[in-house]
Amino acid sequence: MPGGSENKIEPSASRIMRSPRSLTLEITARCNLRCRYCYFFNNPAIVYRDLPTDEWLAFFDELGSLGVMNVTLAGGEPFIREDLPSLLEGIVRNRMRFSFLSNGALIGDDIAALLARTGRCEYVQVSVDGSCAEVHDSCRGRGSFDGAIRGIRALQRHRIGVAVRVTIHRNNVHDLENIGRFLLEDLGLSDFGTNAAGYMGSCRGNADDILLNAEERMEAMATLLRLSAKYGGRISAQAGPLTDGRMWLRMEEARAQGKPAFPNGGRLTACGCPTHKISVRADGVIVPCTMLAQIELGRINEDSLAEIWQNSPALNQLRNRHTIPLAGFEFCAGCLYIPYCTGNCPGLAYTLTGQVDHPSPDACLRRFLEGGGAIA
Amino acid sequence: MNPTDRPIANPIIVLREEFDDWAVLFNPDTAYAAGTNPVGVAVWKLIDGRRSLEEIAAKIKISFEGAPEASDKDIVAFVDMLAENGFVGLELEEK
Numbered sequence: 001m002p003g004g005s006e007n008k009i010e011p012s013a014s015r016i017m018r019s020p021r022s023l024t025l026e027i028t029a030r031c032n033l034r035c036r037y038c039y040f041f042n043n044p045a046i047v048y049r050d051l052p053t054d055e056w057l058a059f060f061d062e063l064g065s066l067g068v069m070n071v072t073l074a075g076g077e078p079f080i081r082e083d084l085p086s087l088l089e090g091i092v093r094n095r096m097r098f099s100f101l102s103n104g105a106l107i108g109d110d111i112a113a114l115l116a117r118t119g120r121c122e123y124v125q126v127s128v129d130g131s132c133a134e135v136h137d138s139c140r141g142r143g144s145f146d147g148a149i150r151g152i153r154a155l156q157r158h159r160i161g162v163a164v165r166v167t168i169h170r171n172n173v174h175d176l177e178n179i180g181r182f183l184l185e186d187l188g189l190s191d192f193g194t195n196a197a198g199y200m201g202s203c204r205g206n207a208d209d210i211l212l213n214a215e216e217r218m219e220a221m222a223t224l225l226r227l228s229a230k231y232g233g234r235i236s237a238q239a240g241p242l243t244d245g246r247m248w249l250r251m252e253e254a255r256a257q258g259k260p261a262f263p264n265g266g267r268l269t270a271c272g273c274p275t276h277k278i279s280v281r282a283d284g285v286i287v288p289c290t291m292l293a294q295i296e297l298g299r300i301n302e303d304s305l306a307e308i309w310q311n312s313p314a315l316n317q318l319r320n321r322h323t324i325p326l327a328g329f330e331f332c333a334g335c336l337y338i339p340y341c342t343g344n345c346p347g348l349a350y351t352l353t354g355q356v357d358h359p360s361p362d363a364c365l366r367r368f369l370e371g372g373g374a375i376a
Numbered sequence: 377m378n379p380t381d382r383p384i385a386n387p388i389i390v391l392r393e394e395f396d397d398w399a400v401l402f403n404p405d406t407a408y409a410a411g412t413n414p415v416g417v418a419v420w421k422l423i424d425g426r427r428s429l430e431e432i433a434a435k436i437k438i439s440f441e442g443a444p445e446a447s448d449k450d451i452v453a454f455v456d457m458l459a460e461n462g463f464v465g466l467e468l469e470e471k
Contacts, residue, residue, distance in 0.1 A: 017394045067392035095390050095404045
């Protein structure tokens with residue numbers, strides 16, 4: 001039978017595709033906000049310079065020739081680009097779909113209508129960090145809450161998918177119950193995602209005011225696990241307290257019962273992104289991920305993306321990270337959770353330890369417990 | 377579709393050849409994607425609006441030694457699936 005699978009496309013870790021399926025493109029280094037924990041600003045690896053329209057359009061042609069399926073437009077604030085209609089036209093012409101990572105404040109009916117007309121917009125992710133302006137604006141600046149909600153309403157009027165992301169920090173950890181009710185009941189969203197502010201970019205200078213301590217982290221985990229059950233799985237996470245709460249419970253149960261190692265446990269298996277996606281900084285430098293902006297792989301329109309994708313030693317080293325056993329790290333010495341641990345985000349590992357090939361201390365269960373944390 | 381039909385590919389469809397000649401057919405207008413094996417890729421590349429399904433099946437038998445007799449039906453079923461999802465169609469004949 002010629003057919004394979006329909007709508008079930010699972011990347012293989014052992015084989016490299018001929019080209020990435022999707023890319024994250026930081027199409028601008030400008031932003032209308034200066035959030036106190038932004039990973040993008042105050043990163044010494046990033047050159048804060050925008051490319052002209054023609055450079056992006058030429059790159060989109062290359063992506064089209066490679067059969068890239070999706071691009072995520074990020075920044076900075078991607079809706080700040082005055083040439084957005086031209087950029088979207090280039091994406092559509094090259095048979096791709098797109099999504100956005102945004103603070104929402106620049107989205108009005110004109111922008112929402114533009115996205116709707118293309119028929120190719122997967123979703124717009126809007127950051128909402130509080131149930132009210134007082135909480136949200138505490139880290140994102142005055143007026144940013146009203147702007148985000150206006151943007152979401154505009155997207156909803158034009159039937160564009162809205163994916164809200166809540167970044168959890170010290171100023172909103174006590175507001176999670178209200179946030180859940182506001183987003184799912186008042187705004188009528190089908191679901192929303194969560195993560196936590198990480199020790200990157202601007203956050204490094206504000207860490208004491210932003211990052212959760214052990215007690216707050218426990219509160220966030222407990223509240224999110226309860227809300228997730230209450231709302232029937234409508235709250236998701238790929239990182240942060242909800243993920244930690246779920247994963248750490250599984251790890252503790254496995255350790256206590258002496259269960260065999262998890263299939264992806266005991267090695268640096270997180271994350272799998274380099275098998276199917278890659279990123280481009282605002283200045284046109286190709287990097288494995290926006291969280292690994294210091295690993296420069298080449299430059300768009302000068303270096304072949306296919307060549308980088310297939311043969312870059314730095315990218316292949318990252319792909320082979322999964323072969324590195326945790327047991328070899330002094331950081332993990334004597335840890336009983338090793339068979340169940342993935343080492344977590346290499347971006348956070350780098351910013352916290354200076355090494356990409358290192359487990360991330362941020363997601364270390366033993367460290368959390370030794371720091372006064374507990375899991376229910 | 378009938379064996380004598382001459383399907384034509386929707387030009388918007390993306391053929392992503394991934395590894396070992398396996399591929400994904402992707403419709404960016406609907407986000408629908410279908411994975412396919414090397415035979416499916418070969419069939420897709422032969423769909424040009426001029427060849428009939430039976431001609432395509434004959435070429436596949438030559439290209440893929442050992443293809444079973446049932447492959448004709450499989451190819452028609454595959455193209456039917458492509459047609460149902462807007463990946464291929466039939467050109468209207470002018471009267």
